[in-house]
Amino acid sequence: MRETRGGRAAKAKEEGGDDLPRAWSAYGRLLQHLRKRAGLNQQQLGEAIDYSLEQVASVEQGRRPAKAAFTRAADRVLEAGGVLEVLQDEVDRAKLPRFFRNFALIEAEVVSRFSYDPLLVPGLLQTEAYARAVFAGPERRGVCTTHRADGGRDVSVEQVTENVDGLHWFKSSYSGSDGGDCVEVAAGLDVVYVRDSKALCDGTMLRIGRDEWATFVALLAV
Incomplete structure (x- = not known):
């Protein structure tokens, strides 16, 4: 526990929590907000988009990344107007090792490739x-x-x-x-x-x- 500026006690982050990508957590919080706005619980949302209760809960908690099919279904059922879909690229990129993420952005736009392979033709x-x-x-x-x-x-x-x-x-x-x-x-x-x-x-x-x-x-x- 730690004390906040307002004098309220708050739980410290769980061990290993810092390792979870922030994009997953942000997506999860948004999904939870949209679900509650639609008046659905996790079980009902899971049944509506053909995913398990555990999967919905894990995505909302940022423990698992949402796949594109999950996002499309949730966006449609929750009538989110595409706000979940615009986050999908960030969610996907967060799966990559931290050192590789910027390179992945560059790789997606390259028009040529240079390499040195003296004994093997690419x-x-x-x-x-x-x-x-x-x-x-x-x-x-x-x-x-x-x-x-x-x-x-x-x-x-x-x-x-x-x-x-x-x-x-x-x-x-x-x-x-x-x-x-x-x-x-x-x-x-x-x-x-x-x-x-x-x-x-x-x-x-x-x-x-x-x-x-x-x-x-x-x-x-x-």
């Missing part, structure tokens, strides 16, 4: 042959064809597992200072090998033709 950019090779596993991975963005000739890249102990590997100049976060390259007789230093145990690497590698390097230099 899913949306994969050709059918590449995707099939990935799903087939290391035992059946073959040659995958990628297409140049400028409309030039195709480039063949093969994901292989083979003995390359005799090759001299060069580390990328953008590697991490601790040596454990880098891409390594080695030149063979007529091919170039690329591997991830963090995944040396499985022996998987990319094998690229010398001409294709030269084209790739030239494009990076532009």
Whole structure:
């Protein structure tokens, strides 16, 4: 218990209460107000929107988030005029980890995506042959064809597992200072090998033709 400025005693928050999202609590208080205005108890509201008494009570207390279907039904039955529905995005976003919520707002509006994946083509950019090779596993991975963005000739890249102990590997100049976060390259007789230093145990690497590698390097230099 604690004493308020007006001299009245008030209960302290229950243990763990601070962890409940404020959006859920605000939604719950509004739902309770609209329910009482409509002259319904929790049981009656639950029956009207096809939800249990426990679910209605939990939403009103801010212990559970209201899903979109719950909100639409409650807004209709309580004749709320959409005031519950306008809070749904906030309720949904409050389910996310606190550190991710602002990013979720940005992600919903992005028009492009940038990432650094030296040994894997992102899913949306994969050709059918590449995707099939990935799903087939290391035992059946073959040659995958990628297409140049400028409309030039195709480039063949093969994901292989083979003995390359005799090759001299060069580390990328953008590697991490601790040596454990880098891409390594080695030149063979007529091919170039690329591997991830963090995944040396499985022996998987990319094998690229010398001409294709030269084209790739030239494009990076532009």
